[in-house]
Amino acid sequence: MEFKTLADSSIKDILAVFNLSFSDYVVPFHLSEEQLIFKINAEKIDLNLSVGAFEDGELAGFILQAEKNENGETIIYNGGTGIVPEHRGKGLVRKMYDFIIPILKKKNADVLLLEVIEGNNQAIRAYENLGFTKVRRLLCFNGNIKSGKRQSAINIRELKEFQWDKFRSFWDIEPSWQGCISVLDRIQNDLITFGAYENEKLIGYLIYNPVIRKIYQIAVDKDYRRKGVGTSLFDAVGNGQPVSFNNIDDVSENTSRFLSEKVGLTNWISQFEMKRFL
Structure with missing residues (x-):
């Protein structure tokens, strides 16, 4: 060999x-x-x-x-x-x-990084024997977006470019590799970014690939949560539209609950993110 x-x-x-x-x-x-x-x-x-x-x-x-x-x-x-x-x-x-x-x-x-499906115990043991350790659990969702009530005070617009400084201010957690800034910048032409506005103030956004029907990021200003902003953003993608949204850090219980209860997606599988320092 x-x-x-x-x-x-x-x-x-x-x-x-x-x-x-x-x-x-x-x-x-x-x-x-x-x-x-x-x-x-x-x-x-x-x-x-x-x-x-x-x-x-x-x-x-x-x-x-x-x-x-x-x-x-x-x-x-x-x-x-x-x-x-x-x-x-x-x-x-x-x-x-x-x-x-x-x-x-x-x-x-400095660092080796990978993801392995929870339950794939043989692979997990193999990576642990190579010096990798689990650093977080990532949830993967899919399903059809259920109909939600868009809030009349929220205006959804398609954004022409990423506003990363503003977007990052909405984050509670860092996205995984596939949804990180450097990756999304490379495929921006394949993506649609919806911005949620209230009185001309950007209060949330969603990044979506319409060809493969994949959500990469969604985040809402901390002062505007539980006010229908996320529901309005998903509604802009399309009621009944099948989508996937992978690798949500399971420490974000509010996001997981929102995706399952409000959007109608199912946490069909989970992964471990694992690291090894060189």
């Missing part, structure tokens, strides 16, 4: 192994080539930092990784680990990390 970065690997080869690896996953899923390219671009996946396990020149497993600098730290995010069934049980995940970590240390990386 040979280990090297995916810099010279084709999208078609990565896609074939990706789909085979996840065909019997805890939550099986399948990507098209277009969807994989979108994932790589959106999540800032860098094939020079990603690693593959090769048997006789054929890709047998991979770790897709991305990099960002935040608060003085260089963070390396695992955007997906996959091993084809016939090569499982050979310690390939550890061996791929053993190969790539020295490369990451030379780049002065």
